[in-house]
Amino acid sequence: MRALVWHGKEDIRCDTVTDPEIEQPRDAIVKVTSCAICGSDLHLFHNFIPAMLPGDVMGHEMMGEVVEVGPEARGKLKKGDRVVVPFTIICGECDQCKRGNFSVCQRSNRKKDLADKVFGHATAGLFGYTHLTGGYPGGQAEYLRVPFADATHIKVPDGIPDEKVLFLGDIFPTGWQAAVQCDIQPTDTVAIWGCGPVGQMAIRSAVLLGAKQVIAIDHLPERLEMAQAGGAITINFDEESVVERLNELTGGEGPEKCIDAIGMEAHVSPSMPDTVYDRAKQMLGAESDRPHVLREMIYVCRPAGVISIPGVYGGLVDKIPMGQLMNKGLTIRTGQTHVNRWTDDLLRRIEEGQIDPSFVITHTVSLDEGPEMYKVFRDKQDSCIKVVLKP
Amino acid sequence: MAYYISNIARSKGDPKVLHSGPSSLGAADRLAKALGWFSIGLGIAELVAPERFTRALGMEGKEALVRAYGVRELGHGIVSLSPDKHVGLWSRVAGDGLDIATLMTAMRHDNPKRDNVGIALAAVLGVTLLDIVGAQAVTARHSRPRGRPRSYRDRTGFPQGVQAARGAARDFQVPPDMRAAPTLAAVSDRAPQERARPH
Known part of the structure; x- marks a missing residue:
């Protein structure tokens, strides 16, 4: 089969690889009908996440049709089932x-052992993803082996296009969890x-959950326009001070809830000297x-506020203002997404x-065009925000 | 070809690479990579054995300067191998200018190694050309083209419109482990409606 x-x-290739095989009784094989390139794939692309090996198949947003089921997964899955595969592999029993x-x-x-x-x-x-999280082959491929498949799936009904449900596997529940763990009140900013894609989903989730105002921060015009379309007030950090504008929009108090949908690769600009240092x-x-x-x-959040971090961090960070964090009594909530916790409700x-x-x-392209789309997505060319691949 | 080694370590049911296809790395990226490693090699050589350079060029006594240039080369190399490779390559062009200026000072008539300096100058000029070509190519390949971006004004994500979407999921019960500490407004008499919230 072909796989990315x-x-x-920065070296992703569309290779010919052997087909995946059932290894464990709870495995299933899924024929991938749609998959996507995620923002966190770019951290792997840049080799900022440790423990990748040449030959690792990429991709953690995918869906398709079940074509083979291991004996212990048969009670929950059968050939022909249409499933979205969550990016987190779960046993469902621990x-x-x-x-x-x-x-x-x-x-x-x-x-x-390695992860411990x-x-x-x-x-x-x-x-x-990285071998720290098991080194499981990904779904930017024609076929995918799903371990613990009886628990690791989201069944979706026929009749809904792939594009509407594909993101149940990652960015939609990720944006949703980011907003949910803010415990949004009707008075909250x-x-x-x-x-980017997770930020856009977090914006929509905060709007649905009834925030008083949602403020989106970026510097790319097309992304800000999409944020605005979803009901956000926007701040272009190339044109205005984020801190000043947030304070202005909140009567000088700062937002109660802050979501970091950027993570480890913040934009670098001489106007933000700490980014050059980092x-x-x-x-x-x-x-x-x-x-x-x-x-x-941490600086701008209202005291006793909540900071929610869906953005991926890989390892060590420097110069975190713990004094501000502690004295302001901020709550930090973070983590990879508990995808299956939210997907019934979101579906x-x-x-x-x-x-x-x-x-x-x-952008919707074939798998063969995947390597080039990694570059286009990374460089934010052609107004690219989200790429879907069709194997 | 490194995947051959990792193929051995993969479990039975995992896909293994049979044939490698087109890469996301373009020719300009590969040139940047090659120049980056060249910088690192040269930088290490300048740091470890500066006297070899000064002796060959008739610049004895300038070992500290060569070492400093070695550190600079390492910097060029590290940046050229990073995702910000265009910065690395343009910094190499600037470094080439500095190298040329330094070599020009050794083109004195009384320098017995004047011929070597001439050869070094020709080599640096050649590499400068390569650096300029590489820097321009990498910049062009990875820049956002000028002009108006696509319009996403209609991409609301809400089939029933933004106004209908505001608060449409207020029926959602935030799980106990994700609730925030109540704000002052939520527990004071000023906001009884909030106190009455189901969670």
Whole structure:
């Protein structure tokens, strides 16, 4: 089969690889009908997330048709089922899964020893990601082996186009969880840094959850326009001070709830000297992440507010203002997304027409064009916000 | 070809690379990579054995300067190998200018190694040309083209419109582990409607 394969920094290739096979009784094989390039794939593309190996198949947003089912998954899945595959692999039986903390499933990471050493305690296995999260082959491919498939799936009905439900596997529940963990009140201002795909979903989620005002921060005109279309007030950080404008929009009090939909690769600009400092340290290997957004959120957030971090961080950050964080009594909530915790509710909202996540798709191409689209997406060329691949 | 080694370590059911296809790296990216590694090699050589350079060029006594240039080369190399490779390549062009200026000072008639300096100058000029071509190509490949971006004004994501969407999910019950500490307004007499919220 064909698959997009990681070969090194900025080197993704459309390779011919062997077909995946059932390994465990709970596995299933899915024929991928649609998959997407996620913002966090770019962290792998840049080799900022450690423990990738040449030959790793990329992709953690995918859906398709079940074509083979292991004997122990047969009660829950059958050939022909249409499924979205969540990016977090879950056993559904461990203590964490039972609590709904699916992204820290205790049994799905097959490289637990390695992850225990690096993280202290292992987190869930993830598709198409680092070997710290199991090194499972991803879904930017024609076929995907789904481990623990009886639990790791979201069944979707026929009749809804792929584009409407594909993002149930990652960016929609990720944006939703980012907003939910803010516990949005009708009086709240929610500020969202980053108008990429997760930021766009977080904006829509905050609007649906009834925030008084939603403020979106970015500098790319097309992304700000899409944010505005979704009901956000926008701030272009190339043109105005984020802190001043947020204070102005909140009567000088600051937003109660702040969402970091950027993560480890904040935009670098001489007008934000800390970003240049972070970039220099990152190049020298002295810091893995560029946490400008985190610093700005801690500074501007209203005391006793909530900071929600769906943006991916990879390792070590520097110069985090702990004094501001502690004295202001801020709550930080973060984590990979507990996808299956939200998807029944979100699927219902899609079916009822509350939201149509396909709004974010700007490019649909074949798998062969995937390598070039990584570049286009990374360089924000051709007004690219979200790429869907059709194997 | 490194995937051959990792193929061995993969489990039975995992896909293994059979044939490699087109890459996301363009010719300009590969040139940047090559120049980046060249910078790192040259930088290490200048740092470790500066006297070899000064002796060959008749610039004895300038070892500290060569070492400093070695550090500079390492910087060029690291940036050229990073995602900001255009910055690295343009910094190499600036570094080439500095190298040329330094070599020109050694083109004195009384320098017995004047011929070597001439060869070095020709080499640096050649590399400068390559750096300029590479920097221009990388900049062009990875820049956002000027002009108006596409309009996404109609991409609301809400089939029933933004106004209908505002608060449409207020029926959602935030799970207990994700609730925030109540704000003053929520517990004071000023906001009884908020106190009465189901969660």
